[in-house]
Amino acid sequence: SAAEKGGYDYFMLKEIAEQPKAVADTLLGRIDASGRLSLDEVRIPASVLREVDKVVIVACGTAYHAGLIAKYAIEHWTRIPCETELASEFRYRDPILDQRTLVIAISQSGETMDTLMALRHAREQGAKVLAICNTNGSTIPRESDAVLYTHAGPEVAVASTKAFLTQLVACYLVALYLGQVRGTKWGDEILSVIRDLSEIAGEVEEVLETMEPVRELARSLADKNTVLFLGRHVGYPVALEGALKLKELAYMHAEGFAAGELKHGPIALIEKDVPVVVVVPSPRGRSVLHDKIVSNIQEIRARGARTIVIAERGDTAVHPYADHLIEVPATPVLLQPLVATVPLQVFACELATARGNEVDQPRNLAKSVTVE
Numbered sequence: 001s002a003a004e005k006g007g008y009d010y011f012m013l014k015e016i017a018e019q020p021k022a023v024a025d026t027l028l029g030r031i032d033a034s035g036r037l038s039l040d041e042v043r044i045p046a047s048v049l050r051e052v053d054k055v056v057i058v059a060c061g062t063a064y065h066a067g068l069i070a071k072y073a074i075e076h077w078t079r080i081p082c083e084t085e086l087a088s089e090f091r092y093r094d095p096i097l098d099q100r101t102l103v104i105a106i107s108q109s110g111e112t113m114d115t116l117m118a119l120r121h122a123r124e125q126g127a128k129v130l131a132i133c134n135t136n137g138s139t140i141p142r143e144s145d146a147v148l149y150t151h152a153g154p155e156v157a158v159a160s161t162k163a164f165l166t167q168l169v170a171c172y173l174v175a176l177y178l179g180q181v182r183g184t185k186w187g188d189e190i191l192s193v194i195r196d197l198s199e200i201a202g203e204v205e206e207v208l209e210t211m212e213p214v215r216e217l218a219r220s221l222a223d224k225n226t227v228l229f230l231g232r233h234v235g236y237p238v239a240l241e242g243a244l245k246l247k248e249l250a251y252m253h254a255e256g257f258a259a260g261e262l263k264h265g266p267i268a269l270i271e272k273d274v275p276v277v278v279v280v281p282s283p284r285g286r287s288v289l290h291d292k293i294v295s296n297i298q299e300i301r302a303r304g305a306r307t308i309v310i311a312e313r314g315d316t317a318v319h320p321y322a323d324h325l326i327e328v329p330a331t332p333v334l335l336q337p338l339v340a341t342v343p344l345q346v347f348a349c350e351l352a353t354a355r356g357n358e359v360d361q362p363r364n365l366a367k368s369v370t371v372e
């Protein structure tokens, strides 16, 4: 009913709007007065976490994209090798797991069969499993050694939005917590990122307030056949997520690429007026990455692409090459997905509406996939 949708036309719109609160709720009570993380609810003893020598993340769909981003955070802050794998592929390749492997299973519903089978397989091999889940008491957390709940609240729209942002927050918390427990040379950075995380809800809100041009742009692209998405570093999984959202909602051909892969094939797809969304990393931080992506934008634009550039506010280097500029607030490099994903959700939702599609219930999809 309209009341359930809180005055919005679709649950998806309501859930997009709820993201600042969802993010804040997921942080609530998890940072102590000294600015350190307190995650006692993760019932895996610190002594066990100190012995972990490999992290493997398993998930499907959007949750898998959160896992891809988590890999960057975990490896950076903990220096523990981490791989992220599609849950549906995982057990069939006989992965190498033992007591020192920490498997993280990410799932909004907690009922995704592929993810459940992957975690069962991991536990049979002796690995410890930590679930990141949005649904209290669901099967995945029940069968895991520990759980860190995301507090997104119920997500009704089939296309995941607020659950994704809170999965990211939970992943950062786990990465920072592992770093804190194990003690790394990044101690000061960890403390400062925890501070930045506690401000991120406000930045997500800021993005939401500036979305009208994105909606307008989406409407103008309603009769396109294809949209491409490019990113580097954590912007690469953001590009994959932007493409997935568009497939699910707009039923358009959409593909995400690592920008560095362009020249290895995908650049052949660039022709006049193809919309290409580019997620640009902060010009502060890793400036090499930033410079590389600026030249990628130049390359595709020279071949006629219509460039839609998501960049940090004030990043003037991209302005000359952006046909459409979507600015997001500055964040630490690893946290940028929390703000950069939001315009892509709005973009896909608006395109779905413009194309007359059912936003909350896209064709052929179920909210939770309980079959393999």
Ligand code: AGP
Binding pocket: 060, 061, 062, 063, 106, 107, 108, 109, 110, 111, 112, 115, 158, 159, 160, 161, 248, 366, 367, 368, 369
């Ligand atoms: C997201 O928009 C999708 N509907 C889908 O990819 C989803 O993220 C995937 O099926 C995993 O679901 P889960 O998080 O409930 O395990």
